Amino acid sequence: MKEIIIATKNPGKAKEFKKIFDPYGIQVKTLLDFPNAPDIEETGKTFRENAILKAEGIAKLLQRPVIADDSGLTIDALDGRPGVYSARYAGENKNDNDNIEKVLHEMKDVPFEDRTAQFRCTIAVTIPEEQTFTVEGVCNGIILTAKRGTNGFGYDPIFYYPDKGKTFAELDPEEKNTISHRGRAIQKLKRWFTEELVRDGGNG
Numbered sequence: 001m002k003e004i005i006i007a008t009k010n011p012g013k014a015k016e017f018k019k020i021f022d023p024y025g026i027q028v029k030t031l032l033d034f035p036n037a038p039d040i041e042e043t044g045k046t047f048r049e050n051a052i053l054k055a056e057g058i059a060k061l062l063q064r065p066v067i068a069d070d071s072g073l074t075i076d077a078l079d080g081r082p083g084v085y086s087a088r089y090a091g092e093n094k095n096d097n098d099n100i101e102k103v104l105h106e107m108k109d110v111p112f113e114d115r116t117a118q119f120r121c122t123i124a125v126t127i128p129e130e131q132t133f134t135v136e137g138v139c140n141g142i143i144l145t146a147k148r149g150t151n152g153f154g155y156d157p158i159f160y161y162p163d164k165g166k167t168f169a170e171l172d173p174e175e176k177n178t179i180s181h182r183g184r185a186i187q188k189l190k191r192w193f194t195e196e197l198v199r200d201g202g203n204g
């Protein structure tokens with residue numbers, strides 16, 4: 001069994017990464033397995049900058065291949081907010097529900113046709129002594145006026161995906177992974193993790 005470390009402390013992301021890598025026989029460890037790992041400050045202005053900060057910060061510490069995910073929701077009617085502030089939109093000590101409430105409040109007068117939004121994900125891959133590289137995934141949807149569904153995490157209950165007629169929180173986890181921003185970014189990494197990681201980087 002090969003192993004990959006994902007530099008995340010978000011349990012929702014951790015679950016999704018585990019589900020995706022499991023069929024390849026790759027065991028996912030996250031920072032939830034390294035409780036002493038430091039918090040990397042997300043000072044970047046873009047998802048890409050923050051993903052690189054997290055991947056390089058943790059790879060330097062552990063001296064092992066690390067991947068990091070920086071992601072979030074960009075809403076057209078809010079000029080791209082919450083964007084890189086998605087995790088802390090309602091404040092540092094607030095939770096997913098507080099973030100959703102803030103978005104719904106700010107969008108209370110926005111008509112359906114103007115409620116377009118994108119989930120965006122940048123994944124950075126750092127192998128010690130090598131150049132970090134990144135891949136991106138985007139998923140288009142519509143922000144509803146109230147929550148629907150209980151699966152997933154973050155903004156999933158208000159992110160409606162028209163092709164499926166459901167919010168991300170109403171999709172099965174497998175279904176979400178096939179279409180989500182994160183799933184799409186990971187697809188672009190597939191060649192890397194089925195060849196490079198398994199050959200050189202894994203420790204199994």
Ligand SMILES: O=P(O)(O)OP(=O)(O)OP(=O)(O)OC[C@H]1O[C@@H](n2cnc3c(O)ncnc32)[C@H](O)[C@@H]1O
Nearest residue numbers: 008009010069070071072073086087153154155156
């Ligand atoms: O930095 P790590 O430790 O990975 O965890 P985080 O939650 O802080 O992650 P980010 O900095 O990348 O912020 C991403 C936020 O964007 C939102 N988000 C990202 N992907 C999402 C998804 O698939 N479904 C719902 N919300 C998502 C959610 O609010 C996340 O907390």
Ligand SMILES: [Mg+2]
Nearest residue numbers: 010042070087
């Ligand atoms: Mg974060």
